[in-house]
Amino acid sequence: MTRTADTKAAQSADYAVLVIGSGPGGYVAAIRAAQLGLKTAVVESQELGGVCLNWGCIPTKTLLRSAEVYENFKHADEFGLAAGTVTFDIRKIVQRSRSVAAKLNAGVKHLLKKNKVLVLKGHAKLLGNGRIHIDQVDGGALEVVATNTILATGARARVVPGLEPDRLIWTYREAMTPSMLPASLLVVGAGAIGVEFASFFNSFGSAVTLIEMQSQILPAEDSEISEAACKAFVRQGIDVLTNTRVVSVERLPDHVVVMLDIAGRSEQRRFERVISAAGVVGNHENLGLENTAVLVDGAHVRVNEWCQTGEPGVYAIGDLAGAPCLAHKASHEGITCAEHIAGVPGIHPVDRSTIPGCTYSRPQIASVGLTEKEARDAGHEINIGRFPFQANGKAIALGETEGMVKVIYDRKSGELLGAHMLGAEVTELIQGFCIARTLETTEQELIHTIFPHPTLSEMMPEATLASLDRAIHI
């Protein structure tokens, strides 16, 4: 159905929906569009599944699982076990991570095929008026016409001047496939990515320094949770420095000498490796946006609540469309976008206040909704409830007594404004609060829900009860 570039685009469209990029935003949008009976194709220049599946969420969770198992071995004695000397092979750990990514990559390919979504391997460029030029990976070129185009090209690591990646200075991509374990490691940026790598390398014995420009690590999180997480990391031996920035970097053959500005004080330190995790920037270049009315704000494409750009029929989703740069946000925007194109009645724009954030460090951090400060700043009168892992039977049985569940309710309406958690498996627990927010339950329904005993989830109603000074187990 596609034509070569020399044919005119005046004829009817080749595709109802052309998705550029096959990450968690793009492939999900394509599948949903196909489900809705729209003729859909995906253009991908690299691996199917995007950064999330190949270089982000999934492979890092695989690495962190190795770290968790290793930590458990290290504490075997506490559980009455003797494991002798446990050793690890970083190459095998990386190998497992890559094989998991490969497996899921094949899964995406299968899903697209099953839904009759055509995959065009190549690089797409918008020509305007629904025409798209594709430089194919195998060398050819073609031009297609699409009624709707969804830009889902994702983002890449922000390169901080002076921290351009090489053998010694890594972005997440290099950090994910190390061939050696650095004796000393500087992680620049304490967002979710930086914190996860700091946690991983610290578990395996690297001397990790984690620095953050802002006054708290995980700046998007509730400051109470962030502070508690920081204490936990410091206890584990991570050197955490906030209000800190890199002033200069000197690359020696096997080391990097970094001049740090630590809250106004200059200090020189040596590290074997540096991970630069200073956020991401949208991949908006070389997309032919100059041929369209698509507007770019900084490094992200400007969209409305339906992910529509300034160009009719052109949508942008996921990281390209701006923060929060999270796979599940991209997927959800993809679905909303496809349904908007198909004219599905009764749909809603993605509600940003219901997008959870998760950090898979040890301990884990998970949250949804407003932080305490945001809730107060928004003028809510609030009830806050906290419940510590120390008071939860299952947590004690697991030997995971670090952490807490914190909930924030609007005093009058009982609306769950935010939930913030630190501790084991909180990334699995947060969904309960996400459902609660989406269903608009109040504190009453959560209190009246019977949670199974013994589980970590019992902390959720307990924290809710605590917000009304009615907690039973504390």
Added chain:
Amino acid sequence: MPVSIRLPVIAADFRSGAIASWHKAVGDSVAKGEILFDIETDKAVVEVEADDSGVLGAILVPGGSEAVPVNAIVGYLLKQGETLADLPNAGAVSLQIPPGNQAPAGSPADSQPALPAQARDRTFASPLARRLAVQRGVELAGIRGSGPNGRILKADVEAVVGQAAKQAGSAATQPSVRSRRAGRDVPNSRMRKAIAARLTAAKRDIPHFYLTIDCELDALLDVRRQLNEHFASSGTKISVNDCVIKAAALALADVPAANASWSDDAIHQHGTVDISVAVATGGGLLTPIIRDADLKPLVEISREMKALAARAVAGKLKPDEFNGGGFSVSNLGMYGIKAFSAILNPPQSCILAVGAGEKRAVVRGDALAIATVMTCTLSVDHRSVDGAVGAQLLGAFKKYIENPALLLLGAA
């Protein structure tokens, strides 16, 4: 057996009222003395407290209902272990039961078949939407839900509230980008309609006549200053209006014929001097009453007036605080109004319209002098009070205002 919640008698002539909103939702526990719902009368919003404790089992008459007869059952309170199935006539009662809350406090699920068909015709709404609807006095039944299968969400309730606020011209509305002002209709509240009807009837049926007099205020202002200096530490601050109330009360005590009400068979002369004082509120004019104002010291009148005015503005006046009164005072002096004529507040025979105290040229002997002068206009019902009586009353009033020592003395 579940306790019936009835529309109470809140005033002697109260026959029916509107339930403005419920403070409790079905399923909420209610303690004795807690506010259950608000009744909106012609003059105020009256809070109705629970006579008993329990769980609100059903709301039969939702918020926003007009003309609910006195003693009508508006809801049911369930005691521990009770369900709506315990009602003797459970099947016959037409219940407005928001779903999801049908089985409060441990009622067994099998009690549900006992519910009338209407109760099973569920309104789908999120718990948050339900609570907001109750708090904002919005009926869920009429709202179109934007959630899956028409489920009513928070945003839907807020949209309705926002629309209502916009219609009411509330300050709560968001500043609009389209800020060009368009004409709009502000729906008449029950209170507004009542004011309109009463004033129209008064102006149409009562033969008004008007008497105007100037009172010099300088002596009174001087005494007031002394009093306020004396009371500065206690927070009491006597206003000119407090003095006007007291002077009018003393004048009425002196001229009891003016303290009267017309009816076809008789002119009723009031035994007490109860002064209604007009207070402007967001919803309209209210007239809380200072009772026995001729007997109360000025300081007490001042304190009472402050409390009544605050409650009036908050819509919290109790019926006996605004029902009755034999004479009215309406003061627009604070707005700089020089003089005006008020419409009578039936069945009262007189209303005193008080203008601003301002410095004016006055003639003393054959010389010009400067004095602070306040013009007062008495509107009188000619059926019950003749011109001479009205003039006597105004003369007495002027005497008390211009000789403020008499105000302090009490009835002279």
